[in-house]
Amino acid sequence: MSFFSSSYDVIIVGAGHAGCEAALACARMGLSTALLTMNPDTIAKMSCNPAIGGLAKGHLVREIDALGGEMGRATDETSIQSRVLNRTQGPAVWGLRAQCDKEQYNQRMKNTILRQPGLSVLQAMVDRLMVVNGVVKGVVTEFGDEIKAKAVVVTTGTFLNGLMHIGETKIEGGRNGDLSSKGLPTHLKELGFEVGRLKTGTNPRVRRESIDFSKTEEQWGDEDPIPFSHFTTTFPLQPQIACHITYTNGQTHQAIKDNMSRSPLYSGVIKGIGPRYCPSIEDKVVKFPDKERHQIFLEPEGLSSSEYYLNGLSTSLPLDAQYSFLHTIPGLEQAEIVRPGYAVEYDFVPPTQVTHSLETYRVKNLFLAGQINGTSGYEEAAAQGLMAGINAALAVKGLAPFTLSRTEAYIGVLVDDLVTKGTDEPYRLFTSKAEYRLLLRPDNADIRLMEKGFELGLIPALAREAVIEKKVQIEKGLKGFRTRILPPEAAPNEALQLTVQDRSLYLDNIMRRPWITYEGLRPFLPQDLHFDPEVAFQIEVELKYEGYLVKQRQEIQRQSRNETLPVPHNFPYLKVIGFSREAKEKLNKIRPETFGQATRIQGVTQADLAVLLLAISRYSKKQAESAAAFVQENQD
Amino acid sequence: MYHLEDTIAAIATPAGVGGLGIVRISGDEAFPIAGRLFMTAKPLDRRRQILFGKFKNPKTGEILDEGLLLVMPKPHSYTTEDVIEFHVHGSPALLEQLMEILVDLGARLAEPGEFTYRAFLHGRLDLAQAEAVETMVSAQGDAARRQALKQLTGGLSAHLEPIEEVLKSLYLKIEARLEFSDDGIPSLDQEKFGKEVGGVKEELRKLLESYQQGKVIREGLAVALVGPPNVGKSSLLNALLGTSRAIVTPIAGTTRDVVEGEIRLKGVRIRLFDTAGIREAKNVVEVEGIRRSRQVIEEADVIFWLVDAAHPQESLKELKEALLPKDRTHYLFNKMDLAKTKEPWKGSNLEKSRCIALSCETGEGLTQVTEKIEKLIQTPLGSEDVVLTSARHQQEIQKAFQNLERLQGLISAKQPFEIWAEELREAALSIGRIRGRNLPATAFEDIFMKFCIGK
């Protein structure tokens, strides 16, 4: 092909949320990069709900941002309602969430991609990979064009053998209006990859003009919204609008039950496994028959869009059935469906086949990211895309992979869960999956990760310097609070519930009281303990959580010895006597990179781990002995 | 390091004791090895069985002994491997010789705890059960044996299971509200939640209390006999033992070291320590004796301070200087046969209920002394109660208890949910660890190194 250079450093297949982050990271790390997608109009398209963030997902976006990813900035620029979930709880579990204007989001991302130097975009469906001696060398498109690359990142989302269901109707396609990718999954199987099948679904969209909002509750965003990006200075940029809440009722549930036999989910047509945390309305009605009503959020798809997304009503019932239950819901009696809800089944590559750098074990320099790894959600996809892009770039440069551990980032938890435990339903991240939830907060993502982002070449030097200075300030503040006592003018104080006795207490003790905030104390603090709001917030949070943070940091230190003990990739698990059968199979399949990873494999018991530990040390001893014997022999 | 593919052998009975000696082997070679040692008409078949016959040295053909062969084919054995036991006469020389022959035939001497290690590795025991084996091995009283057996059959694990379940369900209640705060889950009924936390905490408290009793069952009760020289400590020891063990002479300071004797009351081991006096020492030997006495007093569950009933003033004066822990001390007025009054404690400020009139000469008051000890044992033997016996279990439960105590504080101080969750998760982990889950694997080796071999 002449108009298109036929050789790149890295090729990204797919321009969803994973593909975009991967492509931008590679190009920004200085590599010639090509982004191949079936349809450039749908770059970074939100397939499902018009929102980014939430619990754990919001944490991911903060981390992506601190590593130089794009999602946080794009969200802030296109946000039309911003809300922090759990704001009455502590900051470790705050869920930053933004409704976005869907069209604006995908335009914004598309333009960023198109303007990125070093990044080419091409409309092409990839059917095969070029693999020589176990190393990927490029891709082959459906028209037979060969494009060479030193590394390839595959981020094909729900498109591999995508099959949509609306009632009894089946349509081939990865997403409403898109094609299905059929060559690639077949080819992946030929290469020896195990391929599984999952299912997800989405809700009907209805016309704004057909909704009677007077019968619904209004829900506004926060008055002092918090942006996702560390680089956002003015926020919000656009008018903020309301969402609305309504509820299903007995009639709705009856209408659903009456049509149940026509649901592909219940008639057994759908074979793929769907997400338990994101059930269809059919599932909710069947599994919770006692629940009298289910909450439905009416979410605008954009400022200028007339489409409304009915969050909570994912369904694959036939269109007439969707109408009949919709019309029982207050506010939706006259609703007109613009796009029906549907379910989609698709192939995925069980993620135990990739390493922590998201490179496949089977084919060198081939990386997988996003929904193809069995995850679900824009943020999970973007996080993996970023990591895979970074690692593809590092691989081309001949540098060591970049990985994050469970103790450093939610991204680390996500990747480790995937490669260690695999998944048999669409995987979604939760904050409770992080062992060190109080340490991995959205508010300290910059402190945890920005310097790493800088080293990778994805964060500007100025931002890094600012973080280093921030850390210095926080340390100074913490020291001040731990060594100074409450100034006498501060107590007694009724509003702050401080008494005369409190005058002899150190400031950190005062701060630990649930109702005390830095801002409340500020008027009484000595001048050198006045900090800018971000530093002050860190001081406050660190002190509030202090006992727990100290314990978690100790725990991390204690576990790290065996955590990082490497296990040889070709370790002969099948030869070890003493493993339970399940453990033997799992270990042999997953081939943990470290002992720590082995401890997290489901079905591997403590007893198996004891055996493994013994076996590893025996194995390495034997290796060492035979190496020594070899040296010995050659000296003689 | 343990090599799991080896066949291991060990003597399972204590050295030099009793008429019976047991040698046990476990592993793939158990059958072939036993086949060469045990004289049978036909080859050993793989059946659970007990055979009677002769053991011979396969090299020399010499008959070693007559006895039983216990055959336990895999997986229905303690280690889940092929296990064979040789029950022979308990002569140390014979047992040694047997071991030599077994090693000759390809078995390896077992490391400490290795049988249990294998049992555990093969999923035969959970961690709590494995530790119960250790307790059983080292327990010397019948009560301990019974308690240990109960744990071995999963008593503690079974008892903890519902507790762990409740903790998990409480944890999940919080997590659900954090992770799905927008999903219309009804807000938490904090009062009910607090009550449930209190309920689990109470269960843990009971278990912790049982540890004190458990300790008595496991280690026996330590009784220290203390008092001025020549007041009759050794005589009391001998009277309790019913033998003449300590050297009893009327010269003050004869019992220079701590003399130990052992009796059993209600199935519990009672260790009696006859200490040297604790008055000021005159020479090096006495200094050492007194140091040891102090240590015994420190560790004893019960202290009997002996008073010369004929001259109570002197003994009581020394008592003041001895600074004994009052809550563990009882006062025995010995030599009542020489006393001037029937209640020689009158005039002192000692609690009457803690004083016993005694005469080792006539035997007066000896039953009161043993009754006093029996009262302190108070074992829940025969009852279904689970008793904590391991220090590690106690520690974990203590930790979980503290988690819940802090949690109650967090609830009433209206602290945010994510730190409630932290306390609950830790508590559940502690309980889980007792049951052998989520424990870093390295801890296991230490635990198994502590075991005696052969159960």
Ligand SMILES: Cc1cc2nc3c(=O)[nH]c(=O)nc-3n(C[C@H](O)[C@H](O)[C@H](O)COP(=O)(O)OP(=O)(O)OC[C@H]3O[C@@H](n4cnc5c(N)ncnc54)[C@H](O)[C@@H]3O)c2cc1C
């Ligand atoms: C119907 C539906 C419902 C969903 N519901 C939810 C939900 O409820 N909750 C939730 O969190 N997430 C949901 N999602 C998932 C969410 O949209 C995805 O997880 C996320 O978009 C995945 O991002 P990705 O980058 O992996 O793939 P996608 O965003 O799917 O992007 C895939 C990209 O790859 C391209 N592509 C595919 N095959 C090829 C090929 N062979 N050659 C070239 N290009 C190719 C496509 O053109 C596209 O650009 C849903 C998705 C769908 C389709």
